[in-house]
Amino acid sequence: MGYERSCLSDHIRRELARRILDGTLRPGERLVELKIAAEFASSQTPVREALRELESMRLVEASPYKGTRVRDVGPRQTAEAYAVRGALERLAAESAAAAFRGDVRALRATARAIVAAARAGDREGYARHDLEFHRAIATASGNATLLQLWESLAFETRTPLTLTRDDLDWPAVAESHAPIVDALEAGDGALAGRLLEEHARKFIPPPRAEAGTTSRARRASGS
Amino acid sequence: MGYERSCLSDHIRRELARRILDGTLRPGERLVELKIAAEFASSQTPVREALRELESMRLVEASPYKGTRVRDVGPRQTAEAYAVRGALERLAAESAAAAFRGDVRALRATARAIVAAARAGDREGYARHDLEFHRAIATASGNATLLQLWESLAFETRTPLTLTRDDLDWPAVAESHAPIVDALEAGDGALAGRLLEEHARKFIPPPRAEAGTTSRARRASGS
DNA sequence: TTGACTTCGATTATCGATAATATACGATTC
DNA sequence: GAATCGTATATTATCGATAATCGAAGTCAA
Known part of the structure; x- marks a missing residue:
């Protein structure tokens, strides 16, 4: 399954993923494309691709023209x-x-x-x-x-x-x-x-305080 | 969950996904970036992003410098x-x-x-x-x-x-x-x-013809 | 003072062009 | 004649620059 991609964008993606997972990049922190590009001595394009892949890896979230930031998992x-x-x-x-x-x-x-x-x-x-x-x-x-x-x-x-x-x-x-x-x-x-x-x-954090009334329906937004 | 992205790349992604899912684009078929760009009257960049997203949606597979093609699910x-x-x-x-x-x-x-x-x-x-x-x-x-x-x-x-x-x-x-x-x-x-x-x-197609020797371990490449 | 409007700086989204790489084809050598 | 090597072509990966958009700061009128 693991393709050995040697592209610049993959290098950037891996490095950013590492930083997010080890906490170097904090939740909520913004990822500015040109700043990252400067750090990796590349142009904006590979960075953008890396960010998009990180988005589908659920590591970051992005909205158009607003930017990308490290996802904050509650x-x-x-x-x-x-x-x-x-x-x-x-x-x-x-x-x-x-x-x-x-x-x-x-x-x-x-x-x-x-x-x-x-x-x-x-x-x-x-x-x-x-x-x-x-x-x-x-x-x-x-x-x-x-x-x-x-x-x-x-x-x-x-x-x-x-x-x-x-x-x-x-x-x-x-x-x-x-x-x-x-x-x-x-x-x-x-x-x-x-x-x-x-x-x-065992790792599920909230023990669901709503004991007794398990009949409450939980809504979810459809696609 | 569904962000209402209005970018060009999202439009392209959605359209390509539709074609792949409804069979307009056949498994194994190649997706040439500049051809798609011409069809959507855009440049190569949004197409690339769309293809990368489709890749993480498991709809296509790509290898560097070789191109992207519709995934053939066996x-x-x-x-x-x-x-x-x-x-x-x-x-x-x-x-x-x-x-x-x-x-x-x-x-x-x-x-x-x-x-x-x-x-x-x-x-x-x-x-x-x-x-x-x-x-x-x-x-x-x-x-x-x-x-x-x-x-x-x-x-x-x-x-x-x-x-x-x-x-x-x-x-x-x-x-x-x-x-x-x-x-x-x-x-x-x-x-x-x-x-x-x-x-x-019930939908799992092959009833596993290899009866008897189920002890074969399958390797998978780590990340 | 406050509120809406405008302007400006920062950043993203897209473009057109160039460099890098793979594949196919043909020339050359044995 | 077959195999190897170079070359041509098609396509991807990346670049630098421009257009589009957002958010904040400033401006003006009531």
Whole structure:
């Protein structure tokens, strides 16, 4: 799936994506085309293309003649993304169980690294290993379409980890990876899928204060 | 979700997307930038942007200096997309049940229209109503992230319907929408979700001839 | 003082032209 | 005659400049 593009616009896109994901570029920050062009010693055109691709990667948002800025993902969007990611990983696990059978060593090592990072309070390490863990499962599904959609959620699902989230019992969350590995090793994709979906649910920030009245309809704007 | 972009590049993008989805532009067909620019009486730049957006919409594929062509979705990618769509709709149904309670009339009408089209052998109508049905559920989830990813699968999951697919018992498939409506009306999102996932599975074309050796791992290039 | 209108600076959207690259075709060599 | 290499052509990638638009600051009248 990964084309090895050597264009200037791809270089710029990758670099900007890196900065957005690692926080160098803050949410809401404006991305001025000519400024970026000057930095990369290029013209405006490749920058524009890079920005447009970042837009469809959901990393930035743009409106015509107004400009482009780093997307600010609120708690609601984070919740949405985690729910979607959970559904994707559930599907992935079901297909991936076969691929892992007999060799979950790498995955188990990653799971251990997550726990270690959580205990050490190493959030950066936690985020990195966690991403690796979940990406490995998405990859092992053998479903390139799934993987691409999964990757497009990286922004929403990664940022909150980097930021402060003290309402979570990190070591406990970390330990919930091990049963997933067990299920995959046993070839029980369905179980692994359920565990993954449940795992993702833990990250959904607002516990929905509206308890009891679940019959409230939520509207959504049609296309 | 839908920004009302009035740029030239957006106009071109929309028009090209329409042509690809309705089959005017065939899979594998080449999209030459200057030719398109001439047709729209524009310069190359807006066309390029449009093509890049189409690429991230998975409608076309491009390689540097080689050009852009309409993506040819094989049976494998169709299968992948249906599996993913099923997973997304399962999640959507779980959240959407509350939104529908008390008013599934529109949805039921759509379901009936699907059955009618299937019986009449009206494939175009079937595709249109079916898309409407599933989109309604994705929309009702209230999860904008989900909806966007769902929309990005429109190409893979719509094309095969327009094309010849005589291996399916269309009326039977059409009738499987009704139980989904029932479940949503009853507020049983979990059931509706399971039914939707099962429904999507019916469209996965190849029954995987490679029976027995399901343990082959498939590699995928990391980012 | 306030409100609408105008002007100006900044930035985006688009243009026309040029450089870079790939593919196809023909010349040259063995 | 076949293979290799250069060349021509078509197309993409990028450039520098211009037109279009937005937002803010300033202006004028009531």
